[in-house]
Amino acid sequence: MRALRPMIPLRMVSKRLISKTVNLRVPISTNPAMKFPCLDRLEQISEELKQRNGERAELPDSVESGKRGNEDPVYGNVKSGFELFHSYEPLFLDYCGVLPNFQIAYETWGKLNEDKSNAILIHTGLSASSHAHSSPLNKNPGWWEDFIGPNNKALDTNKWFLICTNVLGGCYGSTGPSSLDPADNLPYATRFPMLSVHDIIRAQNRLIKEKFGISKLYCSLGSSLGGMQSLCYGQLFPNEVQRVVSVSGCARSHPTSIAMRHAQRQVLMADPNWNRGFYYNTKEFPNRIPPHVGLKLSREIATISYRSGPEWESRFGSERIDDEKSPVLCSDFLIESYLDHQGQKFALEYDANSMLYLSKAMDLFDLSQSNLNRSAMKREHARMLFEANKLNTTCEEILQPPKRKKSRTTSEDEVRKDLVEGMKSLRDLNVLIIGVKSDALMPHWQQRGIYEVLGGDNNHKAIHIELQESQSLFGHDTFLLDQENVGGNIGKFLCNDL
Amino acid sequence: MRALRPMIPLRMVSKRLISKTVNLRVPISTNPAMKFPCLDRLEQISEELKQRNGERAELPDSVESGKRGNEDPVYGNVKSGFELFHSYEPLFLDYCGVLPNFQIAYETWGKLNEDKSNAILIHTGLSASSHAHSSPLNKNPGWWEDFIGPNNKALDTNKWFLICTNVLGGCYGSTGPSSLDPADNLPYATRFPMLSVHDIIRAQNRLIKEKFGISKLYCSLGSSLGGMQSLCYGQLFPNEVQRVVSVSGCARSHPTSIAMRHAQRQVLMADPNWNRGFYYNTKEFPNRIPPHVGLKLSREIATISYRSGPEWESRFGSERIDDEKSPVLCSDFLIESYLDHQGQKFALEYDANSMLYLSKAMDLFDLSQSNLNRSAMKREHARMLFEANKLNTTCEEILQPPKRKKSRTTSEDEVRKDLVEGMKSLRDLNVLIIGVKSDALMPHWQQRGIYEVLGGDNNHKAIHIELQESQSLFGHDTFLLDQENVGGNIGKFLCNDL
Numbered sequence: 004m005r006a007l008r009p010m011i012p013l014r015m016v017s018k019r020l021i022s023k024t025v026n027l028r029v030p031i032s033t034n035p036a037m038k039f040p041c042l043d044r045l046e047q048i049s050e051e052l053k054q055r056n057g058e059r060a061e062l063p064d065s066v067e068s069g070k071r072g073n074e075d076p077v078y079g080n081v082k083s084g085f086e087l088f089h090s091y092e093p094l095f096l097d098y099c100g101v102l103p104n105f106q107i108a109y110e111t112w113g114k115l116n117e118d119k120s121n122a123i124l125i126h127t128g129l130s131a132s133s134h135a136h137s138s139p140l141n142k143n144p145g146w147w148e149d150f151i152g153p154n155n156k157a158l159d160t161n162k163w164f165l166i167c168t169n170v171l172g173g174c175y176g177s178t179g180p181s182s183l184d185p186a187d188n189l190p191y192a193t194r195f196p197m198l199s200v201h202d203i204i205r206a207q208n209r210l211i212k213e214k215f216g217i218s219k220l221y222c223s224l225g226s227s228l229g230g231m232q233s234l235c236y237g238q239l240f241p242n243e244v245q246r247v248v249s250v251s252g253c254a255r256s257h258p259t260s261i262a263m264r265h266a267q268r269q270v271l272m273a274d275p276n277w278n279r280g281f282y283y284n285t286k287e288f289p290n291r292i293p294p295h296v297g298l299k300l301s302r303e304i305a306t307i308s309y310r311s312g313p314e315w316e317s318r319f320g321s322e323r324i325d326d327e328k329s330p331v332l333c334s335d336f337l338i339e340s341y342l343d344h345q346g347q348k349f350a351l352e353y354d355a356n357s358m359l360y361l362s363k364a365m366d367l368f369d370l371s372q373s374n375l376n377r378s379a380m381k382r383e384h385a386r387m388l389f390e391a392n393k394l395n396t397t398c399e400e401i402l403q404p405p406k407r408k409k410s411r412t413t414s415e416d417e418v419r420k421d422l423v424e425g426m427k428s429l430r431d432l433n434v435l436i437i438g439v440k441s442d443a444l445m446p447h448w449q450q451r452g453i454y455e456v457l458g459g460d461n462n463h464k465a466i467h468i469e470l471q472e473s474q475s476l477f478g479h480d481t482f483l484l485d486q487e488n489v490g491g492n493i494g495k496f497l498c499n500d501l
Numbered sequence: 502m503r504a505l506r507p508m509i510p511l512r513m514v515s516k517r518l519i520s521k522t523v524n525l526r527v528p529i530s531t532n533p534a535m536k537f538p539c540l541d542r543l544e545q546i547s548e549e550l551k552q553r554n555g556e557r558a559e560l561p562d563s564v565e566s567g568k569r570g571n572e573d574p575v576y577g578n579v580k581s582g583f584e585l586f587h588s589y590e591p592l593f594l595d596y597c598g599v600l601p602n603f604q605i606a607y608e609t610w611g612k613l614n615e616d617k618s619n620a621i622l623i624h625t626g627l628s629a630s631s632h633a634h635s636s637p638l639n640k641n642p643g644w645w646e647d648f649i650g651p652n653n654k655a656l657d658t659n660k661w662f663l664i665c666t667n668v669l670g671g672c673y674g675s676t677g678p679s680s681l682d683p684a685d686n687l688p689y690a691t692r693f694p695m696l697s698v699h700d701i702i703r704a705q706n707r708l709i710k711e712k713f714g715i716s717k718l719y720c721s722l723g724s725s726l727g728g729m730q731s732l733c734y735g736q737l738f739p740n741e742v743q744r745v746v747s748v749s750g751c752a753r754s755h756p757t758s759i760a761m762r763h764a765q766r767q768v769l770m771a772d773p774n775w776n777r778g779f780y781y782n783t784k785e786f787p788n789r790i791p792p793h794v795g796l797k798l799s800r801e802i803a804t805i806s807y808r809s810g811p812e813w814e815s816r817f818g819s820e821r822i823d824d825e826k827s828p829v830l831c832s833d834f835l836i837e838s839y840l841d842h843q844g845q846k847f848a849l850e851y852d853a854n855s856m857l858y859l860s861k862a863m864d865l866f867d868l869s870q871s872n873l874n875r876s877a878m879k880r881e882h883a884r885m886l887f888e889a890n891k892l893n894t895t896c897e898e899i900l901q902p903p904k905r906k907k908s909r910t911t912s913e914d915e916v917r918k919d920l921v922e923g924m925k926s927l928r929d930l931n932v933l934i935i936g937v938k939s940d941a942l943m944p945h946w947q948q949r950g951i952y953e954v955l956g957g958d959n960n961h962k963a964i965h966i967e968l969q970e971s972q973s974l975f976g977h978d979t980f981l982l983d984q985e986n987v988g989g990n991i992g993k994f995l996c997n998d999l
Contacts, residue, residue: 320909
């Protein structure tokens, strides 16, 4: 758009010159109006999603959970090729909810030996599927493709029987917020009950015992959310696991990590398409689209916490995509273009509600004794309500009134003692804790903290490894990338070689 | 809402039981639907803002910039009591834009001495007004209230004549995106030209010379964005300033800081009320409301980068507001409630577009020689266009074609040399650099970097102080809070006592 004649007030210009688009594009201005190709693109994606809804208006209300991935082109970029384990006994939950039944998607590699003593359960991070490695059923490379395989890989499939699940609450085949509530056969959405990491582990434990008949795992192993789960398995079932590996995990979430995830959730929830969780298409509401903008932004924030400044410095520096162009408010620096790409990739692949529930479960993660006691009470309460057929009832109604506070009421020392008590069952197991110096999300001192709570140098069964910045600059994501220092050390630990 | 009878599919339930609200509240579900009081509250604020628009429908199109604060109840919580400096000569800008005229809001404390040798220019952070200290015109405490005053304060008003401005691009009286474009007398919005920190400084320099007739400042002083400005003043006008103090600043923005600000901007821009910057009420569009939700979220993300984990650990720990209540996706932990409060406070006080432009100016900050050269060329180009009466024309049209790239093209060593060259004028000045170990946004090694580029220990005019974690856990915000280590050292430096 060229200027007509500058300095003439708008009201003197013929009305027909004013663009009719939503945004007022005034033809006369001192400087040109900024352009926003990034917003144009997001609007275009929304438009495409709406059109796809039209094409599949015949989609039935009840899509069988395990298969919905194949029928849902929106957020359901679900990996196929997993097996399903169904549990028809209700699962009572740590925050007073209940799942009347549930399913867990899982994959396996290697062969379970005769006495069932070589099974390793791999726990995933927040957004991963069960597809840790390629398989005959799904030939795509898995998220730990290079860590798993016969012979020289960290997890030797000639030796071990590896099991990986999609976590409860996820969207890659396991029961989660996008699954149907048996009460009305409509998606749970935010009627899904709040989950804890402990709930996820109790569901996995059923798979291990009921499906495979394994009474004792050789190892429970995971990183990030998986590192939390891994410790949790040892805490809850110390007699059903020999070894525990926890990489970039913690015993209790730190306020900075909670703050980072809080921002991700609030940003997603502010997307009008999120619609308080009810964005799934149903017969009654066939025109909803998922909150892809909110999920993209949320993933960009997450990505900031997954990598490290020094890595970005060496990869992108502070360089712009093009120094000669006028700066723009859409992506302009190399780092911005990277974040934008990471967010966009995720936005149409993952289920937004799964992100919310699992992110919250990470915030709530706490291996302390008082947390165990509190949640035991609430699970019992949920069982009572369920058996009395009082569904759809909040627990609060018969618990004590809220105590509001503005600053912490327990000292760091009290918290530590509470953790020592809660984690005492883990002290009898062989435990490997790996921390990464460049990790900003679950900082290295949190892993050192786990080691100390387990007895530190006085506990000969616990091993603590801290990767220095000279070893890895990949921050929290190191566990996905560092075959030598993460994979290598895990491989040795499994063979009692550390 | 109580359950009727569980397990009955929805379609068998009388339709009148289905809530008519936007969100489907299904009366039967296994667990109760989650509640979202935080979203209810935001919707209520939007409603209130819309109603206020109705009440002031008579607001004229042209509100005189300097006074608009008193008439705009929405984002215009502008501090009154400042003076205005008007410049009627066009200001040509580093990214090829132009301001045909502009105004700067400023306040002063103390008395300018006869030879005009005791003036100190205080530069502010991103969101501050000129109100650094209370005054007869505005008795509210300023943002550096305890650092300024007669006798024992760091900045002694018996000795110094202190000047503080609202930055160009801001919304507290100085010309910014909410000001009127003289071309059509409508708010600039995102027709406002992209600014650099150098542009902000060139505008301030006019105030210093044309308003006060000061040929040489005693000191240019600031923190955060102010710390950038402070160095910039010394770089551009080495003969017009004796001393420079830069606290928690840098010579060039780091990719992690850019990433954090990128997230803030994208989140704000995704708010539908932002409307590509055109959210100001005008006669033609009297029903717009500002993007208060996006600005709130954006400020929450900013707050994460302003403080430090250890401070939050000691203040909030990982405690929930109430352990007995079921967890919720709205604020639930103490840290979340803190972030929520910080965001909400800011959301209706500050102008969203000012945030975008100033945040971007921080990303673009670069004291290198090549940046100086490039922008000199663009300013010249802007002058040419302006004099040929070619407004509303982008500069790109006659510059070289874009060079797209995915990773950095200059080495860290080349960048360093470029900075040494660009900052050589600063080596003749007395410079105090203060860094804070707990600062995550502008990490302490960036301030050490400034010191080294200035010659380090070989430059007897440069002083570098690094505050350890035992001295301050307040992170980037230390400069607002630490009278002893920040204020104290500045006071001594001004008296040549360090």
